[in-house]
Amino acid sequence: MKELTKEQVITKTLCYHCGEECSDDSFRINDKIFCCNGCKTVFELLDENNLCNYYSIEQSPGTTRKYHTKRNYDFLDDEELKQKLIEFSDGKKTNVTFYIPQMHCSSCIWILENLYKLDNGIISSRVNFLQKKLFISFAEKITSIKKIVELLDSLGYEPLLNFDSTNETKTESNYKNLYYKIGIAGFSFGNIMLLSFPEYLSINVAEHTELKKIFAYINILLSLPVFFYSSNDYFISAWKGLKKKIINIDVPLALGILVLFVRSLIDILFFEGAGYLDSLTGLVFFLLIGKVFQNKTYETLNFERNYKSYFPIAVTIKEGNKETTIPIDKLKVGKRIIIRNNEIIPADSILIKGTGNIDYSFVTGESIPIEVKNGEMIYAGGKQVGSAIEVEVVKEVSQSYLTQLWNRSIFSKKDESKITSFANAVSKHFTIVVITLAIIASVVALPNYKLAFDAFTAVLIVACPCALALSSPFALGNTLRIFGKNKFYLKNTFVVEKLASIDTIVFDKTGTITERENPEVEFLGNDLTQHEKKLIKSSVQNSTHPLSKAINNFIKDTDILKVDYYEEIIGKGIFAIIKDDEIKIGSEKFVTQKEDEQTESTKVFVSINNNVIGYFVIKNKYREGLKNIIEELRINYDIALLSGDKEIEKNNLKEIFGEDKKLFFNQSPHDKLNYIENLQKENRKVLMIGDGLNDAGALKQSDVGISISDNTNNFSPASDGILESNSFSLLNKFINFSKSTKKIIIISFVLSLIYNIIGLTFAFEGKLTPLIAAILMPVSSISVVVFTTFATNILAKKKGLI
Amino acid sequence: MQIVVILIAASLIVALIFLAAYLWAVKTGQYDDKFTPSIRILFDETKKEKND
Numbered sequence: 056m057k058e059l060t061k062e063q064v065i066t067k068t069l070c071y072h073c074g075e076e077c078s079d080d081s082f083r084i085n086d087k088i089f090c091c092n093g094c095k096t097v098f099e100l101l102d103e104n105n106l107c108n109y110y111s112i113e114q115s116p117g118t119t120r121k122y123h124t125k126r127n128y129d130f131l132d133d134e135e136l137k138q139k140l141i142e143f144s145d146g147k148k149t150n151v152t153f154y155i156p157q158m159h160c161s162s163c164i165w166i167l168e169n170l171y172k173l174d175n176g177i178i179s180s181r182v183n184f185l186q187k188k189l190f191i192s193f194a195e196k197i198t199s200i201k202k203i204v205e206l207l208d209s210l211g212y213e214p215l216l217n218f219d220s221t222n223e224t225k226t227e228s229n230y231k232n233l234y235y236k237i238g239i240a241g242f243s244f245g246n247i248m249l250l251s252f253p254e255y256l257s258i259n260v261a262e263h264t265e266l267k268k269i270f271a272y273i274n275i276l277l278s279l280p281v282f283f284y285s286s287n288d289y290f291i292s293a294w295k296g297l298k299k300k301i302i303n304i305d306v307p308l309a310l311g312i313l314v315l316f317v318r319s320l321i322d323i324l325f326f327e328g329a330g331y332l333d334s335l336t337g338l339v340f341f342l343l344i345g346k347v348f349q350n351k352t353y354e355t356l357n358f359e360r361n362y363k364s365y366f367p368i369a370v371t372i373k374e375g376n377k378e379t380t381i382p383i384d385k386l387k388v389g390k391r392i393i394i395r396n397n398e399i400i401p402a403d404s405i406l407i408k409g410t411g412n413i414d415y416s417f418v419t420g421e422s423i424p425i426e427v428k429n430g431e432m433i434y435a436g437g438k439q440v441g442s443a444i445e446v447e448v449v450k451e452v453s454q455s456y457l458t459q460l461w462n463r464s465i466f467s468k469k470d471e472s473k474i475t476s477f478a479n480a481v482s483k484h485f486t487i488v489v490i491t492l493a494i495i496a497s498v499v500a501l502p503n504y505k506l507a508f509d510a511f512t513a514v515l516i517v518a519c520p521c522a523l524a525l526s527s528p529f530a531l532g533n534t535l536r537i538f539g540k541n542k543f544y545l546k547n548t549f550v551v552e553k554l555a556s557i558d559t560i561v562f563d564k565t566g567t568i569t570e571r572e573n574p575e576v577e578f579l580g581n582d583l584t585q586h587e588k589k590l591i592k593s594s595v596q597n598s599t600h601p602l603s604k605a606i607n608n609f610i611k612d613t614d615i616l617k618v619d620y621y622e623e624i625i626g627k628g629i630f631a632i633i634k635d636d637e638i639k640i641g642s643e644k645f646v647t648q649k650e651d652e653q654t655e656s657t658k659v660f661v662s663i664n665n666n667v668i669g670y671f672v673i674k675n676k677y678r679e680g681l682k683n684i685i686e687e688l689r690i691n692y693d694i695a696l697l698s699g700d701k702e703i704e705k706n707n708l709k710e711i712f713g714e715d716k717k718l719f720f721n722q723s724p725h726d727k728l729n730y731i732e733n734l735q736k737e738n739r740k741v742l743m744i745g746d747g748l749n750d751a752g753a754l755k756q757s758d759v760g761i762s763i764s765d766n767t768n769n770f771s772p773a774s775d776g777i778l779e780s781n782s783f784s785l786l787n788k789f790i791n792f793s794k795s796t797k798k799i800i801i802i803s804f805v806l807s808l809i810y811n812i813i814g815l816t817f818a819f820e821g822k823l824t825p826l827i828a829a830i831l832m833p834v835s836s837i838s839v840v841v842f843t844t845f846a847t848n849i850l851a852k853k854k855g856l857i
Numbered sequence: 858m859q860i861v862v863i864l865i866a867a868s869l870i871v872a873l874i875f876l877a878a879y880l881w882a883v884k885t886g887q888y889d890d891k892f893t894p895s896i897r898i899l900f901d902e903t904k905k906e907k908n909d
Contacts, residue, residue, distance in 0.1 A: 168897070182893055231883055242872060245872070
């Protein structure tokens with residue numbers, strides 16, 4: 056019975072649209088309750104158009120509209136911007152693609168593919184769920200991009216507009232090429248195997264020499280596309296490496312493929328042999344499969360974001376009395392721009408008109424807005440909270456304080472230079488040894504040129520490091536998947552190797568080790584009466600200020616009174632009149648008329664009828680298990696903390712991190728980058744964990760940069776990996792696991808070396824028949840693949856990661 | 858033994874047809890999105906294309 060009532064309470068308070076908890080049932084239609092007016096409006100819109108199927112596919116599929124502010128999309132009427140978005144247009148039909156981060160369930164797919172029911176001009180819409188993309192074709196005569204975007208926004212699927220997405224098509228054709236190559240290699244491999252069967256079974260072909268010849272020639276034909284097309288990546292990569300005087304893993308592979316091909320051609324054309332074409336095609340086929348496994352990427356996540364993804368695409372400028380929108384890259388110094396509520400300031404500027412109340416959470420991580428007066432500087436990346444302001448640009452977008460970070464050399468470097476994988480490191484020695492052995496083998500047989508050639512090629516064939524080349528992709532690829540299952544997403548497999556070698560860990564503070572949402576709230580003063588609670592909640596619930604929201608969430612189980620007068624004084628607080636009571640909530644100065652004291656925490660004072668009744672203390676909550684994690688990590692790693700904030704909470708942090716640990720406060724984005732750079736000069740391998748744009752430089756500079764995110768759909772700066780905040784406590788396990796993966800790779804290297812040695816003994820004895828090569832090659836490859844995959848899985852189970 | 862040659866030619870042609878089908882499938886983007894179609898097929902309504 057108790058159970059039942061509990062359940063009833065839960066179902067009663069969840070929003071029908073988004074599933075969030077509702078504070079009361081003031082927004083309702085019949086039996087359906089909504090958490091806010093926004094959710095209710097979406098429902099009404101869908102209901103009107105007979106689209107309520109949306110709610111029957113998944114329960115509460117929407118996203119909450121509580122904190123939504125309507126954006127101005129006027130800039131989408133700009134012809135130039137429109138052309139950038141439009142992919143194709145023939146006058147009748149126009150195609151655009153939107154990236155929609157909010158897409159998360161099958162209801163989303165359904166509603167987005169039924170958009171034509173809501174807008175007559177939309178001809179069709181199609182979703183790619185994993186990439187979170189929506190392809191729309193529409194008639195420009197009936198509707199416009201602006202209208203479509205506004206429609207999407209009103210449904211809670213605000214598209215993320217980004218105008219420099221040129222590199223995407225490239226990766227797409229890359230994957231297609233790989234698939235073509237595998238298809239062709241697999242086709243040739245299968246057929247050549249089939250045609251080689253007489254050879255395997257040593258069928259006496261003396262009477263069928265003609266047939267044997269035909270088979271061999273067909274084999275050559277089949278292997279041509281494999282040699283010239285499917286394997287060309289290995290030759291290109293080996294050549295590139297050699298030009299830079301690096302012997303990468305592709306050098307011995309390319310050498311092996313080349314020798315296999317040449318030797319087979321000579322055997323077949325001049326000596327009526329069978330050749331090793333089955334081994335050749337099999338090798339290429341397996342290697343390419345390894346490549347697919349290694350190339351596993353999280354399509355939904357974007358690891359390459361820079362400030363442009365956060366900044367607006369267009370700004371409203373004011374010339375004389377006229378307001379126009381221009382694309383952000385045309386913004387010049389001296390222009391006056393209008394910044395409305397919740398808009399981001401795109402360039403360093405000076406406040407001309409209005410009251411600035413700037414939220415610098417992107418820049419410093421601190422989300423409580425700062426008041427800015429006329430004539431004062433506002434830095435790019437800040438967000439205006441409150442009424443519109445007018446500012447004059449004093450620095451270009453790319454030269455502003457925050458964005459300058461991206462001009463530093465670290466951002467123009469290509470990632471590849473950082474990659475020195477274990478396989479590549481080994482291959483150098485491996486190649487030298489193999490070539491020496493091949494020369495020795497041929498010298499020994501020297502007077503007999505044919506035998507010398509056979510021995511030379513045989514050594515190169517068996518020493519082809521196929522198993523070696525497969526062990527890394529499979530071990531690392533599998534680790535990547537295991538991490539992915541635990542909500543830790545890495546950009547590519549190289550990150551696993553780099554993670555295994557780190558010795559220093561640097562944390563950001565706000566948003567990284569503290570929770571972004573749900574701060575800790577405490578009321579100091581006399582116990583609040585029910586009436587006082589009502590008054591406070593009724594006043595703060597109208598405000599979008601983060602502190603008001605925190606207090607609103609803190610006071611539960613009260614109803615709300617009608618507010619007769621309400622005023623929000625930006626940077627100070629709230630003044631409200633409810634019936635006969637005057638309520639003031641805000642800073643100490645605003646409420647008590649005394650100067651603010653510098654304190655360790657954020658305080659919000661409350662007075663009712665000029666009688667100060669106490670204050671709320673609002674603290675960032677540390678992430679769950681933070682203390683344990685740091686304690687575990689402290690044993691093996693050097694730990695530091697870089698905070699963009701003031702020194703408040705220093706004592707608390709010392710307790711967690713230990714007295715001797717390095718804690719730095721008031722760090723600018725540049726300071727953070729420099730700190731990492733200095734560590735690296737001391738030959739440290741640094742893991743940086745951060746979350747905001749202010750950490751972007753440090754994340755990029757560090758050997759492994761991981762950004763932490765409450766929700767992977769949200770923005771996160773460019774990094775090597777994204778860790779969902781729920782999995783923060785597993786951090787130590789992840790690092791340990793990547794170390795174990797490295798050990799597994801080393802063991803499988805040894806395993807594959809044993810195969811090579813077995814093969815070499817055959818080669819030295821001159822017994823390397825095509826049959827032995829055809830058995831040895833797949834057996835070694837498959838056993839290595841099986842070993843690495845099983846070993847990583849067993850280990851993951853042991854560590855509780857699967 | 859002539860028949861073996863003919864059979865092999867026939868089998869290669871069949872295999873080539875399958876290879877061509879695979880390459881066509883990749884080319885037309887059928888491997889672009891391996892997830893959404895599996896959900897789309899479960900929706901009741903058939904979507905109608907409006908062409909005018």
